[in-house]
Amino acid sequence: MSTAAAIIASLLVLAGIIGSIAVFCARRMRKGIVSELQAAVAPPASNVVQVWEVDAPTTERFLQDLAREKPVRFTAQQICSFTNNYSTTLGSGGFGVVYKGQFPNGVKIAVKVLKKRDEEQFMAEIGTIGRTYHINLVRLYGFSYDSLMSALVYEYLENGSLDKYLFSDTQSIGWEKRHEIAIGAAKGIAYLHEECQRRIIHYDIKPANILLDANFLPKVGDFGLAKLCNRDNTHDTVTRYRGTPGYMAPEFSLNNFRITFRCDVYSFGMVLFEIVGNRRNAIRGPTDSLDWFPKHVWDQFEKGELGTMTSSRGIEEKDREKAERMSLVALWCVQDSPDARPPMSAVVKMLEGGVEIMPPPRPSHYPFSGGMDVIRSREDSSSEEATSYWYKKSTPVMTKYERQIATL
Ligand SMILES: Nc1ncnc2c1ncn2[C@@H]1O[C@H](COP(=O)(O)OP(=O)(O)OP(=O)(O)O)[C@@H](O)[C@H]1O
Ligand SMILES: [Mg+2]
Secondary structure (H helix, E strand, O other), rough: OOOOHHHHHHHHHHHHHHHHHHHHHHHHHHHHHHHHHHHHHHHOHHHHHOOOOOOOHHHHHHHHHHHOOOOEOOHHHHHHHOOOOOOOOOOOOEEEEEEEOOOOOOOOOEEEOOOOOOOHHHHEEEEHHHHHOOOOOOOOEEEEEEOOOOOEEEEEOOEOOOHHHHOOOOOOOOOHHHHHHHHHHHHHHHHHHHHHHOOOOOOOOOOOEEEEOOOOEEEEEEHHHHHHOHHHHHHHHHHOOOOOOOOOOOHHHOOOOOOOOOOHHHHHHHHHHHHHHHHEEEOOOOOOOEEHHHHHHHHHHOOOOOOHHHHOOOOOHHHHHHHHHHHHHHHHHOOOHHHHOOOOHHHHHHHHHEEEEEOOOOOOOOOOOOOOOHHHHHHOOOOOHOOOOOOOOOOOOOOOHHHHHHHH
16 A cells, blocks of 8 residues: 555544544533533423423423423523524614524524623522513523623514514504504513512513514513613613613603603503504604604594594504504503503503593603603502593593592
């Protein structure tokens, strides 16, 4: 055998050995990830689900089991593997970049890699967010936290966020579905405010944070993030926290003003206008004039011509009643005074119908420009007594609101 042939043969043998070692290591690594995950999500030994040899029914079972567990902690390597080395970006926002990924069992996920972190706060909040389950809230499967990166692992919503449909010329959602989306999102926020163990104020309600599943079922996302990223203790100075312009409640512009859960009600009202209008609330005209949809809704309501507004937005006669109801609720939600805004459980009732909505007072400032004296805050007023302020059931008793107006 010539020397060249001997060298080639040795190289081939060497390549074979290296290849076998690489395959062995990859298998070991995969097995490591899988067994760590199994350990993290495994239910008690008696009913272990073999999630990693997954078919559709076991995936379902896996999700059900995961729902009973704490959020799962993943390593940075696992996140890298789930996202196929961060190969598909879904978008980015104030907190970081969101990547598409999937668990080894095929369940799709959205991974938000966070910019800011504060370990103590992160760990405290993750427990709360991870245990907050509602059909209208985006589910947090788990998280990753180490010296290099922190990330949140969410369920993946096939149809992305609502803004994509409301503000697009090419895609839109029919009226009936938009009405259902409004009610579903309101239920999700009502749960955060009124039903979960510890009240969660969202601080950033907007169409981009209302996500839609394959059937356009709405789920509110990013709840708990303001706190998790240490953006909660901010009511004392304005500069430290701002939600998204256009949705942010006016009290954020006031120094030393206590911010309550009713800031979310205001933002939700702004979202409602956009759902009714199927457009952005503010559109700048050619001469720099501002076409402000909520003002338009108020003007039409004041003239008793809400029907004209809804028909100009392409809403059919048969859907007018619902659209008018939604407009009234929006007008109530965006009242300057946090006290005058209904709690979200009342918003749900009013949107669903079956109650008579009281005529809303003028939300005095569009955009907000003063009148600070009218703003008063009451921390907990989601009682039935307060509820009757915004709507009445069947008996025409004089409401607290009517009594106030009568004494003016
Ligand atoms: N769970 C998810 N499933 C599918 N897409 C998602 C999911 N979470 C976020 N996205 C998409 O990722 C994009 C970025 O989301 P992100 O929350 O970072 O930004 P944002 O909502 O615009 O701003 P903010 O930081 O204020 O929440 C959005 O366009 C959204 O549609
Ligand atoms: Mg978001």
